[in-house]
Amino acid sequence: MQTPSKTSQLGRPLTPRLSRKAIGRAALAMFEEEESLSIPRLAERLGVRQSSFYKHVTGRQEIIELARGALVEKAPLPELNSGGLDGVIRQIFDVLRKAYSQVPALLPLLLTQPVSHPAALELYDRFVEALELAGMPKHLVIPALETLDSAAIGASLDAMTMESAWSIEEEDQSTYPHLFAAKKAVADHSVDRFAFLADVLSAGLRAAIDD
Known part of the structure; x- marks a missing residue:
């Protein structure tokens, strides 16, 4: 008895090679590995013709949004109900920062379009x-989310670029004495920048609620 063929009589795979989820995952992998998105290269990765994409997506922007969805699917999500409002703020910031830090090349593109992928919206x-359960007033929830999102994106991009934003030569320390001393102080007393930023975000949002 012959083994059933995995293709139809027309030679097409019984399991479609291309899907929206497959496109999103492959696009995310391309951003992670090549730090860019090329539709022809994406087609090569998936082993299909470029024209095949347009049976599943309308264009580049939708592929970027599918990559956002694939990124969300990879992000571990803790229980967001511990530590009160301060704890929830820190947890959300941490989830976003860790997810964004995986693929910094995608971030500028995400900033140019609204969130619409179902997994991201969820x-x-x-x-x-x-x-809201932690006590954030409803009218401040969206501003708080936007603040946390922007801070997480900025922190992720900053972590992938340079160790310090200021470059001062030893012979120039007398020209910029305060900045030079501040740089030396942080070098002598290391500070976890992400934990510090989380503290600032938490304190700032808490202050906004109490006003």
Whole structure:
């Protein structure tokens, strides 16, 4: 008895090679490995013709949004109900920063279009629920989310670029004495920048609520 063929009589795979989820995952992998998105290269990765994409997506922007969805699927999500409002703020910031830090090349593109992928919308919906349950007034939830999102993106990009934003030669320390001394102080007393930023975000959002 012959083994059943994995292709139809027309020679097409019984399991489609291309899907929206497959496109998103491959696009995310390209951003991680090549730090860019090329539709022809993406087609090569998936082993299909470039024209095949347009049976599943409308264009480049939708592929970017599918990559956002693939990134969300990879992000581990803790229980967002511990530590009160301060704890929830820190948890949301940490989830976003860790996810964004995986693929910095994608971040500038995400900033140019609204969130529309169902997995991403579901994630933000959970963030909203957690913030409201922790005591965040409803009218401040979206501003708080935007603040946390922007801070997480900035922190992720900063971590991938340079160790310090200021370059001062030893012979120039008398020209910029305060900045030079501040740089030396942080070098002598290391500070976890991400934990510090989380503290600032938490304190700032808490202050906004109490006003």
